[in-house]
Amino acid sequence: MNQTPPSGPLAKFSAFSQFCARVWALSAPYFRSEEKWKARLLLIAIVLLNLGTVYMAVQFNDWYRVFYDALQNKDQTVFWQQMGRFSYLAFGAIIIAVYKFYLTQLLQMRWRAWMTRDYLRRWLSHRAFYKMELGRYTAAANANESPDNPDQRIQEDVHSFTTATISLSMGLLNAAVTLVSFVGILWALSGSFGFTLGGSSYAIPGFMVWAALAYCVVGSMLAHYIGRPLIKLNFLQQRYEANFRHHMVRVREYSESIALDNGETVERGQLDGRFTTVLANYLNLIRANKKLIWFQSFFGQAAVIFPFLVAAPRFFSGAIQLGELIQISQAFGKVQDSLSWFVDNYDTLASWRATTDRLTSFEDSMVAQTQDNESLVTTPSNALESTGLKLALPTGAVLLADTSLKAHTGDHILLKGPSGSGKSTLFRAFAGIWPFASGSIAKPGNAMFIPQRPYFPNGSLRDALAYPEPASAYSDDALRQALEEALLPDLAARLDQEDAWSQKLSGGEQQRLAIARVLLKKPMWIFADEATSALDETAEKTLYERLLALVKASGGAIISIAHRPNVAAFHDRQWTLEKQPAGSNALYSLTASQLPQGGAAHA
Known part of the structure; x- marks a missing residue:
């Protein structure tokens, strides 16, 4: 039987519980990690310092009463006594404030460092970073829910989350303890409020407490109603800002291609469109914040005068002295501040929730990728062999179905097919990184892939050449020889030059x-x-001859993807991807054939 989803207050409580569970899921790992004792000790110290802050506030509240009574009574002795008392109270408050700031910042830094490293480790493990990018284009992916801009998640959102979580949790603790500490003081000072109704007399004990409670409950409800749109707007703002920044990075990355294509106008138009979206959402954010600030400012200013208005009749009647009036005002302010914590922090809470939602989606995606049971089975072998291989696109379209092939040592195989037929995808399956594959592949362990767009890390040339191994694993002579054999003799003298290669x-x-x-x-x-x-025929011939000589000497094989017909001269076999008729179980099929002349002669 279908269950009706909760609605009304029950739905809000359910949403709140789920949000708390998400915050806990993101926070708990650090406090259970190898740094747990340092983290817990720092947290305990910060909690104690926050309690110390409340204790000092209670002492200052009592000081106000005695000090202002001394002024009203013109008691010089008590006045100077209170000045001395103020000195050590202020000194203690300063020490607490300084160390509370220092330890809070230290915990935020350590938590951010641990969480960032943990995310980097997991993002770069099990090829999660690669699968997440592919997952954004799957047929089932929802563009509004799939995690985008992982760089922003790790660099910015982790920082925002750790900072806001500590700040808000300590603020809430401070507010709760302050409320408990001052509500008794305010109750005792406010006395009873008497009134007559229907000929009967009534008295409300601790009426200032009830007044503060009513004032803040109404304020919190109005703040939630006014500020509720901020949650979604903050979420969207971070997304639009990241998309705008990412597009600019791509323009910088492909600057030469854009310049050659005279694409500046198009890129400027697209960037302007993205920036217009940023500004439009930001304008909505400003308007929503303006409404909230209108209310918060009115609420805060009214709270300054409210306790004086309520307590003034007792003061003018002589029931309380000036010191007690000031103490009532201070205590009411503390109670009101505590009860108004939600109102005062609504915009921060909205931003925190948006950050938590983004990190949760990123976390869920990483977990899904690392726990995904791939149906492609890979085993080590001295040859390359596939059995029942099925390849699909992220969209779900099947490229190859039930494909079996085999390559032996000494083979020089050319893989050909129309553009978009899945040649590079087949290579990805050979490497074991394509998640949309099933079947089994036996593959050699000592293999290297040369992709269409090779990656070179920024830094020294020796690091770029040795990547991903450390450059120290190779001698300078070996590095220079490799550059010279690859027709790059001019780079041989620039091994230590650092650049964006x-x-x-x-x-x-x-x-x-x-x-x-x-x-x-x-x-x-x-x-x-x-x-x-991208090479001329002479350079291509020279380099292929050296690659063929390498695999011949090592007892291996070479498999190439190429569209240029002269590359066939360096191979003796060919695998061809052929388009299948509509209604077939796959878009393409693979056939093997012998080339009329092989590359052995060039080796």
Whole structure:
């Protein structure tokens, strides 16, 4: 039987409980980690300092009473006594404030550092970063819910979450303890409020407490009603800002291509459109905040004068002295501040909730990727062999179905097919990184892949060449020899130069540097995806001859993807992806054939 979802107050309580559970799920791992004792001790110290802050506030409240009574009575002796008392109270409050700030910042920093490193470790484990990017384009992915901009999640949202969580939790603790501490003081000072109704006399004990409670309950309800749109607006603002920033990064990354295509106008238009979205949402955010600030300002200003208005009749009647009036005002202010914590922090709470929601979606996505049971089984082997291989696109379309193939040592295989037929996807399956694959693949362990767009980390050239291994694993002579064999002799003298090599080098130089990396590491098997597409025929011939010589010497094989017909001369076998008729169980099928002339002659 279908259950009716909760509504009204029950739905709000359920949503609040779920939010608290999300905050706990994000927070608890740090306080259970290898740093748990340091984290817990810092947290306990901060809690004690917050309690000390409340204790000092109670002492100051009593000081106000005695001090102002001394002024009213013109008692010079008590006046100077209270000045001395104020000195040590102020000194104690200063020490507490300084160490509360220091330890709070220290806990925030340590928590952020641990959480950031934990997210980086998990994001870069089990290829979660790669699968999450692919997951954004699946047919089932919801663009409004799929985690985007993981860089923002890790760099910005973790910082915002740890800061807001500690600040708000300590603020709530402070408010609760302050309320408990001052409500008794206010109750005792406010006396009873007497009135006559229907010929009967009534008295309300501690009426100032009830007045503060009513004042703040009404204020909290109005603040929630006025500020509720801020939650969604803050969430959207972070997304739009990140999308705008990401687009600018892409313009910088592809600056040369955009310049060659004269695409500045298009990019400016797209950036202007994204920035217009940022501004439009920000304007809505400003308007929503303006409404909330209108209310908060009115609420706060009215709270200043409210206790004086209520207590003034007792003061003018002589029931209380000036010191007690001031003490009532101070105690009422503390109770009102405590009860108004929700009102005063509504905008911060809205931003905190938006940050928590973003981190939760990021966390859920990472967990889903690392726990995903891939149906592609890979086993080590001296040859490459697939059985029952099925490849699909992120959209769900099947590229290949029930495909079996085999490559032996000594093979030089050319993989051909129309653009978009899944050649690179097949390579990804060979590497074991394609999540939309099933079947089994036996593959050699000592293999290297040369992708269409090789990656080079920013830094020294030796680091870019040795990546992902440390450059110290190779001698300078080995690094220089690899560069010279890859037709990059000019770079051999620049091993220690630091630069953004992906932007510094031309497309052809990047391809040669990727091949230099292969020549340096000397794998047995090489998978080359358009590895020489940006080179002239002479350079292509020279480099393929050296790659073939490498795999021949190591007893391996080479499998290449290429569209240029002259590349076939370096291979003796061909795998061809052929388009299947409509209604077939896959878009393409793979056939193997022998090339009329092989690359053995070039080796």
